[in-house]
Amino acid sequence: MENTLLQKGTTAPDFELHATPDQKLKLSDLRGKNVILAFYPADWSPVCGDQMALYNEMLKIFKKQNAEMIGISVDSKWCHMAFSQDRKMHFPLLADFEPKGAVSRAYGAYNEKEGQCKRALFVIDENGIIQWSYLSPDSINPGADGILDALEEISNAKK
Amino acid sequence: MSKLRTPVTDKDDQTGNLKGKAVLVEYGDYQCPHCGHAFPLVKKLLQEMGEDLHFVFRNFPLSEVHPLAYDAALVAEAAGRQGKFWEMHDMIFKRQITMTEDSFAQYVSTLKLDPKRMQADIADQAIIAKVEDDFESGVKSGVNGTPTFFLNGERLNSYDGSYESLKEAVEAAIT
Numbered sequence: 001m002e003n004t005l006l007q008k009g010t011t012a013p014d015f016e017l018h019a020t021p022d023q024k025l026k027l028s029d030l031r032g033k034n035v036i037l038a039f040y041p042a043d044w045s046p047v048c049g050d051q052m053a054l055y056n057e058m059l060k061i062f063k064k065q066n067a068e069m070i071g072i073s074v075d076s077k078w079c080h081m082a083f084s085q086d087r088k089m090h091f092p093l094l095a096d097f098e099p100k101g102a103v104s105r106a107y108g109a110y111n112e113k114e115g116q117c118k119r120a121l122f123v124i125d126e127n128g129i130i131q132w133s134y135l136s137p138d139s140i141n142p143g144a145d146g147i148l149d150a151l152e153e154i155s156n157a158k159k
Numbered sequence: 160m161s162k163l164r165t166p167v168t169d170k171d172d173q174t175g176n177l178k179g180k181a182v183l184v185e186y187g188d189y190q191c192p193h194c195g196h197a198f199p200l201v202k203k204l205l206q207e208m209g210e211d212l213h214f215v216f217r218n219f220p221l222s223e224v225h226p227l228a229y230d231a232a233l234v235a236e237a238a239g240r241q242g243k244f245w246e247m248h249d250m251i252f253k254r255q256i257t258m259t260e261d262s263f264a265q266y267v268s269t270l271k272l273d274p275k276r277m278q279a280d281i282a283d284q285a286i287i288a289k290v291e292d293d294f295e296s297g298v299k300s301g302v303n304g305t306p307t308f309f310l311n312g313e314r315l316n317s318y319d320g321s322y323e324s325l326k327e328a329v330e331a332a333i334t
Contacts, residue, residue: 050304053224061295088223143303 005108005120005135012037012124013106018077019092025070028128034067034154035124036147039109039117041138043075043083043093051119051141056089058144065151066126070094073117074101109135123150161314165296170289171215172236172244175205179213181332183325184309186217186297189232189251190225190258191305193320198252200322204329211333216248218293219305227258230281232290234263237280241272 006012012035016026027035040051055062055069062069071093075083080093096103096117104110109120121142123132132150136142163184167173171184185201187194205214218236220228231251238247250266251258267277280286297307301314308315308325311332318324 053221054298054303056223057221057294058298061298090223141303143301144298145301148299 005118005133006122006130007133008131010130012122012128012130013103014128015103015106017072017094017096017103018080019094020081021077025092025094027124030068031128032126034065034126034151035122036062036067036069036151037107037122037124038069038071039104039107039120039122040071040073041111041114041116041119042073043079047119047139047141051143052089052093053087054141054144056087056091059090061148062151065148065155067123067151072096072103074104074115111138121147123147123154125154161301161316163309163312163314164300166312167213167215171217172239172248173213173215174245175209175212175214177213179209179211179333181208181211181329182213182215182311183315183329184215184217186219186293186302186305186307186309188218188220188225188228188305189235190228190255191221192255193304194306195252195255196320197306197318198249198255200325202249203322204325208326208329208333212329217297218290219297219302219307220290220294221305227260229290230260230263231258232293233281233286234266234277236286236289237277237283238267238270238272240280240286241276243270243272246270247272 014028016024019025052071069091074096076097077095080095084093101110104117109118111118119136119138121134122130125131131154134146167182205212218232220232222229235244235247235251238244247270267274308318310328315328317328
C-alpha cells in the first residue's frame, strides 16, 4: 500500500478507537459535525505537547465552526489518560494501539520506520469527506491556521 | 502561512515610535518563560532603536498550561484603561517567576491604579474580547507558541532567543 496522505475529496475511513480506558469513539458517530483529526508522533514529546496545548486552547474557536478536535497517536489508552490529565486536555486523544497504527496507515499518516504516526492534519466535513489534509515535518508544530482556513472554506461553501 | 493577517490598528497595545519604520508585533503569554526571556530583549531594543521601532504586544495566553496567563492578560488590558498598560505589562514580566494569583492586587496598588475600576474592567466584555480576539488573530496568522514575532507583517523566524537576532532583523528592516 502506498503510504501517502489521503487527499481532499476522499471519504474519511471510518474507525473506532479507545478515547479513554472504558470509552470508544467512532468517527461516523460524529456525522453532522466537522472533525479535525490531528495525528501526532507521541504523547509527552515536546513539539506534540505544544501542538496539542495550542489546540486545547482553541476548542471554543473550533466549536464556533461546528468542529470537533481529535488527537490520534499510537500511545496506549492509559498513556493518553496520564498525558491528558497532566496537560488538562479537553478533547479526546485516541489510541491507535491495536492493531498498532492501523488507522494512521489507512490515512497514509503512519511512519513505518519509527513505528509512530506522522504529524498530519485532516479536516473532515459534516458528511465525512476529507476537505483538507496536511503533512508537517515531525519537528515542526503546524499551528492551526491551515485548519481554520479549511473550516472557513467549508462554512463559505455552505452559504 | 507566515504573514500577519490582522493588521496593526489603534486598538492594539503599542509603544515606541508609532511612525517607526520597523513594526514588531509580539504574540506573548505573561506566564511563558520564553516570553519572560524575550521581555528584557525587547525593552533593550526599544531603548536602542526606539526612533525606528514601533512595538505591538498581542495576548496569546495558553491558559491550561499557564493558569495565570489569561488573568494576567486581562489585568494588563484593564490597567490600560487607566493609561498604564505598559507599566503593568513590565511589572508582570519582571515578576513573572514569583507571580501568584494574589500578586495582581499588589501590582494594582504598586502602580496606584484604582482597584475598584480595575475589578470592573477585568470583567468587562470588551476587555475579555480584546484578549480573545488577540489570540484568534494569532492562530489565524499561524502562531503556534510564544513568543512569536512578526516584523513588518512577516513572521520573524530568525529570532533564536538572542538579542542580536532581534536587533539584526530590525536593523535590516529599517535600512
